[in-house]
Amino acid sequence: MCQINTDPMKSQVGFLDVVVPPDILDYGTSTDMVVREGSNVNFRCAASGAPTPNITWRREGGEAITLHNGQEVPTIEGPEFNLTKVNRLHMGAYLCIASNGVPPSVSKRIMLIVHFPPMIWIQNQLVGAMEGEQMTLECNSEAYPKSINYWTSEKGGIISNGAKYEPELQNNAYKVFMKLTIHSVTPSDFGSYKCVSKNSLGETDGTIKLYRIPSPSTTTTTTVTTEEVTTPSKVVPEVKSERKRQKEKKKLAQVNDIPPLPDMRGGDAPKPGRVKVEENRYETKMDRSQYSGCGASWPTRYLLVLMLTVFSV
Structure with a gap:
């Protein structure tokens, strides 16, 4: 208040409003979480600032958030929200964003990790090949923690990389794409192959059977064209000729x-x-x-x- 001691006295009152940018508090805010598939999860975010910050949730990659009722939303407003019966599709980073109009806004990244045992699916379980061909077997696996993946032959041995076989793995988060390339297929290569995936929560495998396709045989086809030639019968002319000769005889x-x-001269005939x-x-x-x-x-x-x-x- 500003006051002047005059007669009469004069004064003026002023108000000072102090604003504070938002800040996310560690206490009361969720940290990275590791849960089993099928569990329930609660996300919380506490923030300070003047005025009081607003809290918004969204996924880091821009994916929709799936709620307990199956509804999918891009963002959620509020200091907390729940996920029920989480699965591997819920796994990823979630951002808590605090803003109150006073720059800058702040955010915190909370990682949700969902553990589940390996699962394998195979698109083609029966594959045919001819001798001498190059054949590739394919298998898809999902697991977290990350799994150990390998191929085995019908005899049970693990197939390693070499001149004959070429196993290959392509990792993407909790997904693994497995390929096995067989160079120059021989009769001994036909049979069953297994793609195996295992982690600390379990082990599973899938079977692919490689069968033999007969090679097309080279056959020379000879086409014989028969033409019916009508020869005039010689029997009728021969019969006619014989009859004519008989008549002449x-x-x-x-x-x-x-x-x-x-004798015209009068002799005796x-x-x-x-x-x-x-x-x-x-x-x-x-x-x-x-x-x-x-x-x-x-x-x-x-x-x-x-x-x-x-x-x-």
Whole structure:
């Protein structure tokens, strides 16, 4: 208060408001926590400052916070909050941020670690390969504390890195991606393989069976094209030719049986044998006088007989 001793006295009152930036107190604030999967967790954050700081919670990586009712929220307001039945997905860093309008704001990082025994899952439990191929077997593992991971063969021995086998591990927080590369597969490589994961809380394994795929055989295919060729039958022409020859022989035989022409100079004609006039009818032997006694002359009868013979054939 400022006062002047005059008559009358004068005075003026002033108010001083002191502000203090926020500060997070160690006492009353949660520290890093290690819990078993399925446990309940309580987060607390105590801060001082003037005016009184506001407390906000969020995850360090920006992931949503899953509450007990399944609701997912980006931030939580208040000095404390609870997580029930935590699992491996809750594992990570949580930030407690205190602010009161007086810079700077402050934060504290609280790490939540969830312990759980190993768990393995395999995408392909049955894998086929041909001899001579390079084959890779894959296996995924989750565990915390971090697990020891390795491969075993069907005989039970641990597979180490070498010219034949190449095991590989890729770690990401509590996740491990396991690979086993088999170079130039041989018949002895077919069988079962196990990926094993163990930590202080337990041990588990998964089995992958490698089976043989027959190599495609090289077969030369010969295509034979058959073409049906129709050859004219020789039987019919041969039969026709034979019939023709028989007819000619028959004709010649009939011609030979025709008596010769009589001697036009008046000599005696030789006595003919039986002459075929028409089918199944024959004349008896005749002498010259009988021939001359017919109505037609001998040359005419001779030509008539010859014509009948030809036409009958």
